[in-house]
Amino acid sequence: MKQRTPVLIVGAGPVGLATACQLWRYGVPARIVEAAEQPNTGSRAVQLHPPTLRIFREIGMLDEAERQGLRIRSTSYHLAGGRTLRVELGALNEPLMLPQEDTSRLLEETLIRLGGRVERATRVTDVATTGDFVTAKAQGPDGSELIEADWLVAADGVRSGVRDQLGIDFVGNQVSTSFLLAEGKINGSFERAAVHYFLGRAGSVVFASMPGDRIRISGAVPEGYPLTPEGVQQLLDERGPGNLRVTDLEMINSFSSQERIASVLRKERCFLVGDAAHTHSPLGGQGLNLGLQDAHNLAWKLAGVVSGTLGAQILDTYEPERRQAAEQIVRTTHQFLKVFMLGPFAARVRNTAWSALEATGILRRWFVPLLAGWRVHYPDTLSAAANTPARSRVPARPGRRLPAPGMRAPHWVPPAPAGEPPGFRLLTLGPAGRGGLAPRGRALAEQAPLRVTHEHLARSTTGFLLLRPDGYVAAGGTEPAELAAAGRLLNRMAP
Secondary structure: EEEEEEEEEEEHHHHHHHHHHHHHHOOOOOEOOOOOOOOOOOOOOOOOOHHHHHHHHOOOOOHHHHHHEOOOOEEEEOOOOOOOOEEEEEOOOOOOOOHHHHHHHHHHHHHHHHHEEEEEEEEEEEEOOOOOOEEEEEOOOOOOEEEEEEEEEOOOOOOHHHHHOOOOOOOEEEEEEEEEEEEEEEOOOOOOOOEEEEEEEOOEEEEEEEEHHHHEEEEEOOOOOOOOHHHHHHHHHOOOOOOOEEEEEEEEEEEEEEEEOOOOOOEEEEEEEHHEEOOOOOOOOOOHHHHHHHHHHHHHHHHHHHHHHOOOOHHHHHHHHHHHHHHHHHHHHHHHHHOOOOOHHHHHHHHHHHHHHHHHHHHHHHHHHHOOOOOOOOHHHHHHOOOOHHOOOOOOOOOOOOOOOEEEOOOOOOOOOOOOOOEEEEEEEEOOOOOOOOHHHHHHHHHHHOOOEEEEEEEEOOOOEEEEOOOOOEEEEHHHHHHHHHHHHHHHHHH
């Protein structure tokens, strides 16, 4: 039998589930299939950064995630010689520690509440694309099935079968370093609700608090290193502060990683998200967050095209935007891994440099937001996707403080109202009252062919920001001509 669906999602890990939740929230009845019979268990990716938590807020699961997780308030870099650089993260940069199995469970509960469900024990064995739809052959509990979908999203992990069936190369290399990973309980004196990096001359080790008074420990180890409680204790003794005792370990294993990005993230009507699209070193806890941002980027565009409110050309922006994000994160985690693995002499140089970064405040102002995910930005793709002529793109005035297209909305922008799918937001800025750009902005929002809400924020400077549904800047400026150009941009994004 043939079944038709607007969007088929292959893979019900956190990224596939988040994509499904977003689409259902937009009113798109996406179908999601998963080869495994039962949800995956284990803590796996545990660190959820603030941009990811904003997604959880949008779909209505942040409060429950907060109840079950643990907020990390600070990061400490313990340098050889006894000096510690303790960095208070601040509310904008604090991650939430939540085991991946709990994240997946909360996302699946959210999907069910929104009206969807996961079809388990259903393996996609073949994918073919035509000009108008995608055909997926699936083998499920009730036999084989042919699924026709307007669009397909591959969220089936680093060994993605869909990626292979589409003939997409996974470009990159294996990381030669192997890591020990252990979880359990530790006795000793150390700050809880923190991540600790011990950067010693004998090597490095990182441990972080998790819910339930558990600790996660990780460090690079040579091949054949004993995966035993004694081996974990030895790692802590040689590289840690020397006053920690392993008391109860629930898990010990080793893992290696890869640094790869798919050669294309879109092939005709098929999109790659999450580990199917990219993978990198786990240091810094970026991987799951990167994948969830893929879902956030793609869902509003797919929903707009499926509903007929956006032109199909908007989907051309997914590849360049998320490729730039993936390349940025792969580059950052690669450099972080190199810093983590330095030998004794280079480690002394590193520690001196980090002390200088901490003394000048750069560590907190630049490095902390980088790890929190706030510095990921996009090229100005919407203008190109909307076929906006170059002459209508009013250049930014030198020295203005408003972020450029492709940047994240500033932190002073209030979050979008909860309770309904977000559209574009037009924020006019200036003194309270009816002057400035506010009347023009209100008229533009009322006349736009897309869903645009208008808000005026009382500020000392006059200007405007047009924000995309995912919170990135679509346009901005300080002059009426720039606001008019933003209106033409909206017109060109309509079907």
